[in-house]
Amino acid sequence: MCIHLQDNNYSKEPAFQDCDRVNLEHIANFKLADKDATGSLLLFPQSFRDTEFYSSRQKTEEAPVIIELVRDNEGKPTKIRTGNVMGFIGYGDTEIRIHSRFDKTDNDTEKEANDFFLYHMLAKVFHVNLFNLDTTSNKKNNILDLFMVMFPQMLKDTMSQGLYKEYRTYKYNDVRVRGTIEVNRFICEDIPFQGKVAYRTREFSHDNKILQLVRHTIEYMRHHPWGHGLLNNDMDTRSNVLQIVNATPTYSKRDLMKVMSDNRRPVSHPYYAKYRALQQLCVSILRHDGLQYGKEKDKVHGILFDGAWLWEEYMAVVLREQFDHFTQKNAFDLFKSQEEKYFQKIIPDYLSKGWTDGDKASADAVADAKYMRLEDRLKLQGEQAYSVYYKTIMYMHRFNSQKGFIFYPMETSIEKEEHKIEDLSIAGTGSVMHLAGFRIPKVAGKYDEYKTQMEDSEEKFRDAVNAKLNPPISVPS
Secondary structure (H helix, E strand, C coil), rough: CCEEEEEECEEECCCHHHHHHHHHHHHHHCCCCCCCCCEEEEEECCHHCCCHHHHHHCCCCCHHHEEEECCCCCCCEEEEEEEEEEEEECCCCCCEEEEECCCCCCCCCCCCCCCCHHHHHHHHHCCCCCCCCCCCCCHHHHHHHHHHHHHHHHHHHHHHHCCEEEEEEEEEEEECCCECCCCCHHHHHCCCCCCEEEEEEEEEEEHHHHHHHHHHHHHHHCCCCHHHHHCCCCCCHHHHHHHHHHHCCCCHHHHHHHHHHHHHCCCCCHHHHHHHHHHHHHHHHHHHHHHHHHHHCCCEEEEEEHHHHHHHHHHHHCCCCCCEEHHHHHEEEEEECCCCCEEEEEECCCCCCCCCCCCECCCCEEEECCCCCCCCCCCCCCCHHHHHHHHHHHHHHHHCCCCCEEEEEECCCCCCCCCEEEEECCCCCCEEEEEEEEEEEECCCCHHHHHHHHHHHHHHHHHHHHHHHCCCCCCCC
């Protein structure tokens, strides 16, 4: 069974079968912060589970879950509610595809979304070029395409830890004995004695099961219709691929099943922690003929993306010339105790170029990215008002900014060319909040057409934001 959903939405009332209900209950019981329960599920960003928001709620009722089953008065599930994640997930014979709510379908509303918006954001964030992408042709291959899109960036992140190496046992028969002598082999091979001794030794080697798995993945992608383009996308990717190839001289296509079997257990060495996710991704790519999620009955499989994180990263790429992007690595101090000890940090999404920090902190503008519908929803209440408005206003106060921006995705028709930016005056301050809606075109044809429309939309969005960030100076006549 395949269920198609959108993020942050209720599903249409599905006709649950008994087996499907069991599988859905299994998925719904998992919490995103639980590293063990989610089995072979890949989450992006990789620090998704480690953030304070998720880890602090792991054992509470507020812990974010993959999906939530909405039940009737008798306790039976009737609808599925999704959160802020999108991607593919499954358990047993049940597969769930969570599309972005801003992805469009054909005119037939019963068809599932084409995932163009998701693919485009991933391509921009991970700096890859997608060639001949047609996500409407083979729905199973959609998942494989998505895995391959992630491979170059994950390989780059993993290689920052260096080439994986582990002890391997090698057998030699020469005059330089440096290990354990194998008497039986010595008798078979070296009698009558010719000056050689058969022995074995354990040595550190890069030519191991992990890098062999990566090599098999590279060779598979090299023969894929557009996967080979991903491996030649940039200099870093080509360099990483070359290192893997040079490190695996014993590679043989015939060894694929053995290599897959050797990689049944995930990498456990703490120094090479990033190789665990790469290992999962490679197995998923190489198992392309069996992407039905029932291959391992006791594990949840799939790949999920945090929509808020992906939208924030995407806006950082689109507006990289206007704003600097901030993460936990470069947080700012908010409060300072009398003993000069800092105990509270803040992380604005973006500050305009030229910002300063310290005793005279300043920025011409601060900005926040919101993966939510804000068009014609100026009056917000409670927690939502704090999340959207008050936090940005606090950042404006912290950096003495007179301008604040909130970037959100906006659904419009393809005929509408202008982005929508609403100016809100902050009472009593003289400051202005700009609600900047990014127009997402409606294109249900080929990805190339969608990409062209999106790049045009990005250019016009930059111009619209620039006009608010640096308004022209009016000269009195």
